[in-house]
Amino acid sequence: xxxxxxxxxxxxxxxxxxxxxxxxxxxxxxxxxxxxxxxxxxxxxxxxxxxxxxxxxxxxxxxxxxxxxxxxxxxxxxxxxxxxxxxxxxxxxxxxxxxxxxxxxxxxxxxxxxxxxxxxxxxxxxxxxxxxxxxxxxxxxxxxxxxxxxxxxxxxxxxxxxxxxxxxxxxxxxxxxxxxxxxxxxxxxxxxxxxxxxxxxxxxxxxxxxxxxxxxxxxxxxxxxxxxxxxxxxxxxxxxxxxxxxxxxxxxxxxxxxxxxxxxxxxxxxxxxxxxxxxxxxxxxxxxxxxxxxxxxxxxxxxxxxxxxxxxxxxxxxxxxxxxxxxxxxxxxxxxxxxxxxxxxxxxxxxxxxxxxxxxxxxxxxxxxxxxxxxxxxxxxxxxxxxxxxxxxxxxxxxxxxxxxxxxxxxxxxxxxxxxxxxxxxxxxxxx
Numbered sequence: 001x002x003x004x005x006x007x008x009x010x011x012x013x014x015x016x017x018x019x020x021x022x023x024x025x026x027x028x029x030x031x032x033x034x035x036x037x038x039x040x041x042x043x044x045x046x047x048x049x050x051x052x053x054x055x056x057x058x059x060x061x062x063x064x065x066x067x068x069x070x071x072x073x074x075x076x077x078x079x080x081x082x083x084x085x086x087x088x089x090x091x092x093x094x095x096x097x098x099x100x101x102x103x104x105x106x107x108x109x110x111x112x113x114x115x116x117x118x119x120x121x122x123x124x125x126x127x128x129x130x131x132x133x134x135x136x137x138x139x140x141x142x143x144x145x146x147x148x149x150x151x152x153x154x155x156x157x158x159x160x161x162x163x164x165x166x167x168x169x170x171x172x173x174x175x176x177x178x179x180x181x182x183x184x185x186x187x188x189x190x191x192x193x194x195x196x197x198x199x200x201x202x203x204x205x206x207x208x209x210x211x212x213x214x215x216x217x218x219x220x221x222x223x224x225x226x227x228x229x230x231x232x233x234x235x236x237x238x239x240x241x242x243x244x245x246x247x248x249x250x251x252x253x254x255x256x257x258x259x260x261x262x263x264x265x266x267x268x269x270x271x272x273x274x275x276x277x278x279x280x281x282x283x284x285x286x287x288x289x290x291x292x293x294x295x296x297x298x299x300x301x302x303x304x305x306x307x308x309x310x311x312x313x314x315x316x317x318x319x320x321x322x323x324x325x326x327x328x329x330x331x332x333x334x335x336x337x338x339x340x341x342x343x344x345x346x347x348x349x350x351x352x353x354x355x356x357x358x359x360x361x362x363x364x365x366x367x368x369x370x371x372x373x374x375x376x377x378x379x380x381x382x383x384x385x386x387x388x389x390x391x392x393x394x395x396x397x398x399x400x401x402x403x404x405x406x407x408x409x410x411x412x413x414x415x416x417x418x419x420x421x422x423x424x425x426x427x428x429x430x431x432x
Contacts, residue, residue: 134191140201
């Protein structure tokens with residue numbers, strides 16, 4: 001772990017190499033331990049992998065002077081009996097903390113300048129980390145080097161003019177520089193603009209799979225986040241069955257589990273070419289496995305809540321009953337609900353998300369970008385009840401042409417756990 005990484009708490013250091021994630025005294029006066037690890041004695045690759053998960057785990061017990069010797073003796077006893085390593089992935093901060101959510105920026109010359117204003121504000125804030133939920137540059141199909149005055153105003157607003165060309169090597173390097181310059185740990189989630197849509201990029205096109213390989217090599221290596229100060233991440237690629245999916249990560253901060261999924265817009269790269277369909281099938285299977293593992297881990301570690309971050313809008317409205325579709329979106333446009341639900345590249349993820357959310361029973365938040373409309377709502381409708389699933393919340397971050405950010409607040413003492421505050425950057429305000 002680098003000197004700039006988030007370090008284990010002082011109480012971890014008091015007992016040397018032993019880490020005990022949780023210690024409690026039951027009503028009978030017996031000390032009970034959960035998720036105990038002894039990383040200095042982990043000699044096998046499997047044990048070392050478990051220790052990497054545990055290394056950032058703080059003590060979740062308020063030490064009493066008379067309790068420390070008992071715990072030290074307990075750890076020594078465990079070592080003599082043979083350590084059992086269980087990945088703890090516990091966070092290291094207090095019950096309340098804040099972090100930043102951004103996405104779908106910067107896209108062009110204007111928003112590259114505005115993004116600097118966003119990051120200046122974020123860097124000045126007291127935050128645990130920053131998550132960019134994808135589309136670190138614009139859709140190459142809508143980019144041009146110079147303004148196009150022939151475009152109608154409503155179209156020109158969503159045209160990307162100037163700045164670095166999407167999908168190019170220079171753009172990859174620039175965005176990595178931006179991520180690494182963050183004062184806080186910085187986690188990037190892949191979006192469709194980073195690779196899926198590069199087949200239509202201007203001024204030149206790229207092979208999407210070649211760009212995906214480059215993205216993984218540059219942004220998703222090692223067990224640390226990006227940023228000047230880093231934090232430890234667990235990658236799905238640590239499982240040999242999913243070795244290529246370095247971009248799917250999870251981490252625990254405080255009492256909350258965070259997990260990223262590589263689910264992208266453009267229909268999740270489904271139904272464009274047979275080669276892309278094969279890519280979708282493999283990645284979708286990995287995403288489903290990672291999602292289920294995350295919920296299982298959240299249950300076993302008694303997490304107070306879980307936040308899932310991906311780029312894609314899962315098109316929740318596609319599964320809504322007709323009356324909800326009419327009230328929420330179609331009525332104002334004078335449209336009717338389709339007679340048959342259309343198939344999308346998000347259907348399996350959406351079904352798994354519903355099942356896991358209901359079973360978990362605690363607050364679940366899905367954060368995404370993709371459609372560029374800031375909102376906090378409850379769009380997940382039960383397939384049986386046909387009512388909203390109350391413990392699920394969706395947050396969509398600001399996106400081009402609006403360059404602002406969302407402050408997320410976690411308070412494990414609050415039954416809702418999560419709350420959100422829009423942060424409007426003064427320098428980026430529009431002259432209406």
